[in-house]
Amino acid sequence: MIVCVLKIAVVAIENPVGATRPGDGQRLQHPSSIANAVRPTNIRSNQEGPAKMNFQEDQEGTLLHLLQTEFSQAGDMLSSLAGKSLTIAPSQLDLREIRKLSMVLSAVFPSRTIKVVQHARGAVSGEVVLFLDHDSTLKMCSQLDDGKIHSNRLDASDQELVLEVGNMMIISSLSAIGRLVQTPLYLDSPYLSIDTLEAFLHPLTNRTPESEHALVVQAQLNLASESTAACLLLLLKSSFMDSVSTTMRAHERIDHGV
Numbered sequence: 001m002i003v004c005v006l007k008i009a010v011v012a013i014e015n016p017v018g019a020t021r022p023g024d025g026q027r028l029q030h031p032s033s034i035a036n037a038v039r040p041t042n043i044r045s046n047q048e049g050p051a052k053m054n055f056q057e058d059q060e061g062t063l064l065h066l067l068q069t070e071f072s073q074a075g076d077m078l079s080s081l082a083g084k085s086l087t088i089a090p091s092q093l094d095l096r097e098i099r100k101l102s103m104v105l106s107a108v109f110p111s112r113t114i115k116v117v118q119h120a121r122g123a124v125s126g127e128v129v130l131f132l133d134h135d136s137t138l139k140m141c142s143q144l145d146d147g148k149i150h151s152n153r154l155d156a157s158d159q160e161l162v163l164e165v166g167n168m169m170i171i172s173s174l175s176a177i178g179r180l181v182q183t184p185l186y187l188d189s190p191y192l193s194i195d196t197l198e199a200f201l202h203p204l205t206n207r208t209p210e211s212e213h214a215l216v217v218q219a220q221l222n223l224a225s226e227s228t229a230a231c232l233l234l235l236l237k238s239s240f241m242d243s244v245s246t247t248m249r250a251h252e253r254i255d256h257g258v
Contacts, residue, residue: 064090066179067217070172078168082144088169090219102201104216108229109133109197114154116166117193120174122186126236128174130166134194136228137162143226154194163190173217173232204235 071088079086096104112134120126141158142148154162167190178185221227 063176063180064217066176067173067219070176071169071219074168074172078165081164084144085222085224087222088172088219089222090217096216098204101204102198105131105197105201105231108231111135111196112194113197113200114162115193115195115200116163116170116190118167118170118190119188120185120234120236121188122184126234128170128187128235129200129233130170131197131200131231131233132162132166133229136226140223140226140228143223154192159192163192166190166192169230169232173234177234 067090071090075087075089109131114132114134114137116130116132118128120128138152138154138158141154141161144161145157170190171187174185174187217232221230
């Protein structure tokens with residue numbers, strides 16, 4: 001069994017920029033996309049100041065546990081749809097400076113990338129972008145399509161497959177965070193585009209966002225005989241990410257009986 005590393009970055013900024021917009025690249029509406037919502041409570045987010053993203057070990061464990069549950073369910077659903085065993089499991093959280101994302105991610109995506117983009121709306125607004133390595137994604141599509149020989153580009157059925165995988169992974173990550181802070185999260189239909197990693201990251205890393213750090217979640221995506229590198233970026237308001245941090249600290253106090 002081949003194991004690949006999946007890196008998911010949660011970026012907190014007040015006004016998301018740099019993510020691909022409809023019309024900027026190849027776009028394909030996904031008919032089976034799901035608008036995911038989590039029931040709200042009275043937990044409030046701080047509307048002033050940058051996100052306080054100083055996560056401690058126990059706080060990281062809380063979010064990792066939620067991600068593990070959501071990714072496990074997503075893997076089961078994808079396995080059922082594909083008829084092949086596919087698992088996704090988070091393993092580690094890291095804080096990264098946004099200005100260093102290019103250096104970190106370029107090692108994972110040396111050439112063209114496939115992007116699945118969804119817009120978050122409602123109480124939490126912004127963009128969510130899933131990056132997939134272009135060449136290894138083609139191989140993955142071939143493996144999931146019983147070894148069909150693919151050209152050097154995605155055909156219509158490949159695009160539907162990538163959108164399905166991206167949609168489930170994005171929903172899973174937002175659902176985990178939404179459950180943590182009990183905030184309603186809604187997603188529009190995803191679309192797909194192909195470009196270089198630099199084309200997306202350049203406008204993001206060459207500005208001064210409200211928050212200068214990204215939360216990177218490392219995980220493993222396991223497929224029987226093929227793998228692909230992926231990276232999920234959540235470009236959400238920093239006030240929401242502040243709520244995530246505050247709630248994680250509250251979980252830590254409860255766990256310690258404070």
